[in-house]
Amino acid sequence: MKYLPLVWRNLGRNPLRSVLTAAAIALAIALVCILRTMPAGLDAILASAAANTRISTHNEAGIVYSMPYSYLAKVRAVPGVVAAISWNWFGGALDLTKGVEFPNFAVDPDGFAEVYADWGLEPKVLEDFRKYRDAALVARQTLEKHRWKVGDVITLQSTVFPVTLSFRIVGANPNQGGALYFQREYLEQALAGAGVQFDTTGMIWSRVDDPERVAPVMRQIDEMFRNSEAITSTETEKSFIGNFFGGLKQLVTIIQIVAALVTLCIVFIAANTASMSIRERVGEIAILKAIGFRRQTIFSTLLAEAGLLALVAGIIGAVAAFGMLKALQLYATGAGPQLGPLTAFAVSNAILVQAIFIAFFIGILSGWVPALGASRRSVAQTLREVF
Amino acid sequence: MALPLSYSWRSLLARGSRTAFTVAVIALVVIATTLFWSLIGSLKRTLVSSGSPHNLIVMRKGATNDGSSQLSLDAYQTIRFFEGIAKDPAGNPLVSPEIVVQPFFHTTSGTRENVLVRGIEAPALLVHDEVTIGEGRMIHPSSGEAVVGRIVAQRYKGASLGSDLRFGNANWKVVGILDANGSSFESEVWVDARELASNAKRPFPYSGFRVRVADGADMDALARRIGDDPRWALEATREIDYYKQLSSTANTLYIIVAGLAVLAGIGAMFGATNSMYAAVQARTSEIGTLRALGFSRGAILGAFLAESVMTAAFAFVIGAAISWLLAIAISAAMGGIGFASQTFTTNVVVLRVAPQDLLMPLGLAILIGVFGGLAPAAAAARLRPVEALRKA
Numbered sequence: 001m002k003y004l005p006l007v008w009r010n011l012g013r014n015p016l017r018s019v020l021t022a023a024a025i026a027l028a029i030a031l032v033c034i035l036r037t038m039p040a041g042l043d044a045i046l047a048s049a050a051a052n053t054r055i056s057t058h059n060e061a062g063i064v065y066s067m068p069y070s071y072l073a074k075v076r077a078v079p080g081v082v083a084a085i086s087w088n089w090f091g092g093a094l095d096l097t098k099g100v101e102f103p104n105f106a107v108d109p110d111g112f113a114e115v116y117a118d119w120g121l122e123p124k125v126l127e128d129f130r131k132y133r134d135a136a137l138v139a140r141q142t143l144e145k146h147r148w149k150v151g152d153v154i155t156l157q158s159t160v161f162p163v164t165l166s167f168r169i170v171g172a173n174p175n176q177g178g179a180l181y182f183q184r185e186y187l188e189q190a191l192a193g194a195g196v197q198f199d200t201t202g203m204i205w206s207r208v209d210d211p212e213r214v215a216p217v218m219r220q221i222d223e224m225f226r227n228s229e230a231i232t233s234t235e236t237e238k239s240f241i242g243n244f245f246g247g248l249k250q251l252v253t254i255i256q257i258v259a260a261l262v263t264l265c266i267v268f269i270a271a272n273t274a275s276m277s278i279r280e281r282v283g284e285i286a287i288l289k290a291i292g293f294r295r296q297t298i299f300s301t302l303l304a305e306a307g308l309l310a311l312v313a314g315i316i317g318a319v320a321a322f323g324m325l326k327a328l329q330l331y332a333t334g335a336g337p338q339l340g341p342l343t344a345f346a347v348s349n350a351i352l353v354q355a356i357f358i359a360f361f362i363g364i365l366s367g368w369v370p371a372l373g374a375s376r377r378s379v380a381q382t383l384r385e386v387f
Numbered sequence: 388m389a390l391p392l393s394y395s396w397r398s399l400l401a402r403g404s405r406t407a408f409t410v411a412v413i414a415l416v417v418i419a420t421t422l423f424w425s426l427i428g429s430l431k432r433t434l435v436s437s438g439s440p441h442n443l444i445v446m447r448k449g450a451t452n453d454g455s456s457q458l459s460l461d462a463y464q465t466i467r468f469f470e471g472i473a474k475d476p477a478g479n480p481l482v483s484p485e486i487v488v489q490p491f492f493h494t495t496s497g498t499r500e501n502v503l504v505r506g507i508e509a510p511a512l513l514v515h516d517e518v519t520i521g522e523g524r525m526i527h528p529s530s531g532e533a534v535v536g537r538i539v540a541q542r543y544k545g546a547s548l549g550s551d552l553r554f555g556n557a558n559w560k561v562v563g564i565l566d567a568n569g570s571s572f573e574s575e576v577w578v579d580a581r582e583l584a585s586n587a588k589r590p591f592p593y594s595g596f597r598v599r600v601a602d603g604a605d606m607d608a609l610a611r612r613i614g615d616d617p618r619w620a621l622e623a624t625r626e627i628d629y630y631k632q633l634s635s636t637a638n639t640l641y642i643i644v645a646g647l648a649v650l651a652g653i654g655a656m657f658g659a660t661n662s663m664y665a666a667v668q669a670r671t672s673e674i675g676t677l678r679a680l681g682f683s684r685g686a687i688l689g690a691f692l693a694e695s696v697m698t699a700a701f702a703f704v705i706g707a708a709i710s711w712l713l714a715i716a717i718s719a720a721m722g723g724i725g726f727a728s729q730t731f732t733t734n735v736v737v738l739r740v741a742p743q744d745l746l747m748p749l750g751l752a753i754l755i756g757v758f759g760g761l762a763p764a765a766a767a768a769r770l771r772p773v774e775a776l777r778k779a
Binding site: 021031062091271 | 646
């Protein structure tokens with residue numbers, strides 16, 4: 001520790017170089033943070049889905065193959081099912097030219113609170129959601145993005161059904177996909193007015209009372225519809241989400257490859273600086289050794305120099321990444337829900353902290369070879385070369 | 388008199404290891420941006436090449452894609468006799484009524500994806516003239532047969548030629564492979580429209596029509612006439628514009644790749660500046676000598692700038708070559724890259740580095756070289772000959 005002033009002075013001897021190196025590493029670290037945040041959004045959703053006992057029933061052939069609405073009552077009657085709700089994709093767009101900007105679903109308000117018990121919605125919000133036919137529960141991130149607040153009225157034009165509906169926002173929900181939920185009955189009546197009979201459901205979401213019973217309940221539901229007009233497939237929420245975004249796997253791999261390349265970039269930037277600054281000081285290091293400084297001391301101060309520079313750069317980079325992610329959250333629109341959680345850009349503290357550690361280790365690593373070389377050089381030979 | 392380029396070149400070689408570091412940094416930035424840029428390029432090329440300049444797509448007003456549109460048989464029967472539509476040799480209008488459904492398919496690696504299945508009738512291949520049967524034959528109506536895109540045949544279980552493919556509660560016999568110059572039709576499955584509609588229990592027979600406009604006919608006039616018809620709320624769009632709009636999925640990727648290029652580019656520039664400063668410092672006496680010999684400040688500036696740009700250009704060549712190989716390796720290892728399309732189906736894109744994908748990284752590398760070298764080169768040019776020589 002007593003050598004810290006020496007390390008600090010050495011960093012300050014060529015301030016331009018230190019600043020340039022730190023800036024280059026900081027930018028690369030910020031980039032690594034952002035790239036790693038993208039797939040982490042998907043992992044976070046999967047992790048949050050793993051703990052609950054929510055299950056999804058849908059047509060075996062696919063989600064667009066609907067099921068009769070009468071299936072809901074049958075699922076509700078299965079022992080072990082605490083509550084169940086129907087679920088229909090409304091495909092509502094604020095502006096048709098922009099397409100569907102966030103998912104929106106028609107659901108049954110009865111049982112909604114039980115199926116999404118883990119969301120911890122306030123009783124007042126749930127009551128309003130039941131009470132008003134045009135009530136909508138909007139995901140927090142969607143509220144923030146569009147600067148809406150509870151009480152606002154918004155209008156969505158469906159891209160699936162021939163109707164346009166206005167909704168009164170009664171509360172927020174913590175859905176990470178940005179979804180809006182509204183009453184099925186509201187849609188049913190609007191469609192009846194347009195002369196369309198609406199008696200199907202895309203999915204049924206249920207909650208099972210006991211984690212132990214999830215598997216048998218799922219089997220029982222599928223068994224029940226085995227020989228009926230729509231064969232069903234029931235799976236856990238985790239499996240459903242994993243499958244839904246399964247197609248993004250390769251994209252995630254590419255993002256990871258690019259993140260690795262940028263990390264490698266930091267290694268070269270840091271190593272270049274370390275070798276430059278040490279090469280310049282060969283004579284000085286020889287003198288230090290000649291007057292009695294030990295090899296280990298010289299080695300560790302040189303290493304500390306590289307590590308400190310990278311650490312400071314890493315912290316700056318992580319802070320910058322935090323700011324950029326917040327900005328991306330608000331402004332990265334235009335993708336719609338297709339890239340899903342990849343573009344949610346939710347800040348993860350773990351990734352930021354990891355990035356700072358990565359920077360530090362890269363700094364140490366890149367200083368290792370030149371520092372070792374410098375501390376091992378023979379004093380007599382170096383002095384002879386220099387003077 | 389300017390310094391010969393070989394001076395800059397030989398100087399680079401003289402400080403080999405430091406040059407190598409700078410080259411590595413810039414090359415890595417080139418690889419990272421090229422990979423992302425080519426990915427977007429490949430996605431755009433796949434989608435945009437799906438549209439034919441002669442075709443209109445007709446959907447229900449307000450539908451953003453043919454996966455969420457529904458149309459009646461009456462609308463089809465009326466529109467196909469409109470003026471300006473191309474005809475086959477037998478005199479039938481080239482209007483292809485289609486129904487789009489998105490059933491589950493299982494990939495050979497075990498994941499589940501929605502695939503775009505297009506129910507078609509006889510005129511389909513004539514209207515989509517860029518789609519051809521590469522192997523096998525076209526389906527016969529009402530026979531439970533399917534033709535699959537080349538990518539589908541490789542990516543999904545049971546989708547190869549001659550197999551029984553299960554989707555949408557039925558088994559379909561794969562009788563042919565569709566080739567479509569790498570466009571998104573290669574990620575589709577085509578079956579008989581009526582069979583698909585009854586299988587999916589669709590209330591309306593069709594999702595949309597594709598209309599081939601006769602040579603010389605006014606495309607926009609026909610589109611307006613279809614859109615203005617009061618009987619059905621329809622909208623006709625040029626197929627090219629439709630696919631362009633579908634490719635807007637890439638917009639967020641654009642933001643990311645632009646950010647990546649800017650951040651990584653600035654980072655690499657700092658790295659390049661660093662090594663150039665060191666180069667100037669190490670050669671102070673040499674610069675003094677050159678100045679004493681009569682080379683102007685401009686010549687010194689030019690020589691150091693050339694050195695920096697050469698480094699960047701060399702790094703670009705290496706980076707571009709590695710990206711090209713990496714893209715081939717990635718495609719070989721993963722097959723294609725799945726993108727979720729607005730139709731909620733998987734659009735498989737084969738990653739390929741096209742020459743135009745390299746323009747942006749090339750520009751980036753040159754910028755890194757120029758701006759990274761500018762300050763050190765100016766510092767070198769500012770050196771006063773007498774002092775520089777004295778220092779040595």
